[in-house]
Amino acid sequence: MSSIISIKDLHFSYGGEGEEVLKGIDMEIEKGSIVAVLGHNGSGKSTLAKHINAILLPTSGKVFVDGIDTCDEERLFELRQKAGMVFQNPDNQIVSSIVEEDVAFGLENTGVPYEEMRQRVDEALRAVGMYDHRLHSPSQLSGGQKQRVAIAGIIAMRPECIILDEPTAMLDPQGRREVMATIKDMNSRYGITILLITHYMDEAAQCGRVAVMDGGRIVLDDVPEKVFSQVETLKKIGLDVPQVTELAYELRKAGVGIRQDILTEEQCAEALSELLASGKR
Amino acid sequence: MLRDITLGQYFPGKSIIHKLDPRTKIILTILLIVMLFTGDKLICLGIGAAYTLMAVLLSRIPVKMFVKSVKPILPFLIITAAFNIFIIDKGDVLFHWKAIKITTGGINVSVFMIIRIVLLVAGSSLLTYTASPITITDAIEKLLSxxxxxxxxxxxxxxxxxxxxxxxxxxxxxxxxxxxxxxxxxxxxxxxxxxxxxxxxxxxxxxxxxxxxxxxxxxxxxxxxRCYNGGEGRTRLRQLRTSACDYIAAAVTVMFLAAVIAADKML
Structure with missing residues (x-):
């Protein structure tokens, strides 16, 4: 599979001097994949996200999205159409006081004719399940719904990939579930590449690949099962692992022969019951 | 407590007035102002009042909302009227005591002024009552383009x-x-x-x-x-469309305005 985002030896520091926030990142993201970037505050994960659609430009190194160099000003709008971005605070990214008009905002900016715009807006609203709310005011919506509207605004642009910068950090558990379901749906149904910046372990565990950042570097980059089995490394950089993974880890440390690649409660329950069944025999 | 604040006080509805294009409504409001301040004969004001009343009734918005919109300017009205009564010296003298002199001309002007301003406020409230702030913004953008x-x-x-x-x-x-x-x-x-x-x-x-x-x-x-790059080359999801209603409303308004001018000149 070809990569849609490729980051080559990316260094960045604010103003081009002082301490580097990103200290040499190399990363290839495959088309149609769903990748989580995990890290605690100040690890540089949001800074990395902002490089992908040229909000920030590298101090040194290169970032390419679908072959477009992010430093190429001539192709800036083409780039931003290919790589949409969803931010943390849903209130501060909704421009219009009517839901459907906000979804249309990007299309209006790129001069899409009315008939096509109408169709793409309706399609995007249906895709995130907000079509019934199309004439509402964003202030009448819940946080999760607002974030889905923001996603619809990006989907309407028909992007190749979506970068979500902690989209669930300000939401309640219900809203988080809604947004995660929408994100995964966009990936599986439309094949849109997803780059999810998060500090929630359980969200990262739902992705196909997890890159862990610490101090401006990528320290782990693998499938979630492998990443979360590195309990020691994760703890050292101040990250937790999903509770069930930690349970398995503690059990192994205590000498119980349980699998280490457990991520969900179902897997854990299964492994434990297998263990108990074999113990009886 | 702060939640009660609404801007523009839009009342959604399906009346003919609601259906008019917001651009038409803004232009007609301006014409109404012209109408109200043209001529100083009673008949002119009567035609203006009839026009305003017709628009208010057609909008199917409760009349008490219009009364409410006039209330805040009452002190202003009373002060203006008082000034006019005491200052204008025209026509028969009704009351004279030292420097204070009230004339029929003064009373005339005051009454006219009050009626005009009340109609003006009611008429322009009609604009904000029947068009949402966002469509008014759109209309202003189009009209000023x-x-x-x-x-x-x-x-x-x-x-x-x-x-x-x-x-x-x-x-x-x-x-x-x-x-x-x-x-x-x-x-x-x-x-x-x-x-x-x-x-x-x-x-x-x-x-x-x-x-x-x-x-x-x-x-x-x-x-x-999201590729925002100023107004150049933008298209819009919300389209403003004029229909037959707009032209009829405009024609009716122009007729009323013509009647006011004719009444002022001929009678």
Missing amino acids: PLKKLHFPVHELAMMMSIALRFIPTLIEETDKIISAQKARGASIDSGTLRERAGNLISVIVPLFVSSFRRADELATAMEC
Whole structure:
């Protein structure tokens, strides 16, 4: 599979001097994949996200999205159409006081004719399940719904990939579930590449690949099962692992022969019951 | 308490007046103002009043809403009327005592002024009652678009207005939160003398300003990410369309205006 985002030896520091926030990142993201970037505050994960659609430009190194160099000003709008971005605070990214008009905002900016715009807006609203709310005011919506509207605004642009910068950090558990379901749906149904910046372990565990950042570097980059089995490394950089993974880890440390690649409660329950069944025999 | 504030006080509805294009409504409101201030004969004012009344009834908005809209300007009306009565010296003298002189001309002008202003306020309330703020913003952008040739930032102005409208509920919510937070810290927002209360408001206004700047910054980034590049080459999802109704309304209005001018000149 070809990569849609490729980051080559990316260094960045604010103003081009002082301490580097990103200290040499190399990363290839495959088309149609769903990748989580995990890290605690100040690890540089949001800074990395902002490089992908040229909000920030590298101090040194290169970032390419679908072959477009992010430093190429001539192709800036083409780039931003290919790589949409969803931010943390849903209130501060909704421009219009009517839901459907906000979804249309990007299309209006790129001069899409009315008939096509109408169709793409309706399609995007249906895709995130907000079509019934199309004439509402964003202030009448819940946080999760607002974030889905923001996603619809990006989907309407028909992007190749979506970068979500902690989209669930300000939401309640219900809203988080809604947004995660929408994100995964966009990936599986439309094949849109997803780059999810998060500090929630359980969200990262739902992705196909997890890159862990610490101090401006990528320290782990693998499938979630492998990443979360590195309990020691994760703890050292101040990250937790999903509770069930930690349970398995503690059990192994205590000498119980349980699998280490457990991520969900179902897997854990299964492994434990297998263990108990074999113990009886 | 802050939730009660609404801007523009739009009443959704399906009347003929609601269905008119907002651009038409703005132009007709301007024509109404011209109509009301043309001529100084009673018949002219009568025609203007008939026109306003017709529009109000057609909008199917309760008349008491219009009464409400006139209320805030009552003190202003009374003061203006008083000035006119005492200052204008025309016609028969009705009352004379030292420097105070009341004439029929003065009373005439005062009564005319009151009726005109009441009609004016009722007529322009009709615009904000039947068109939502966002469609009015759109209409203003369209109507002012010829000024673009003179490098007047029409699109920017309209964008600013619509973002302001979008953030009113958000900022009201935020103000509520800040007030609660400051109360929890022991601030007395709604007690004490007027002076103290005004001073205490600073503890609400400062955080509100700081957070607004942060919001503005984030919103600007989000808009740029969605390819916002000013008004050039933009298309719109919300289309303004004129229908037969608009032309009929315009024709009726022009007829009334012509009647007022004719009455003023001939009678």
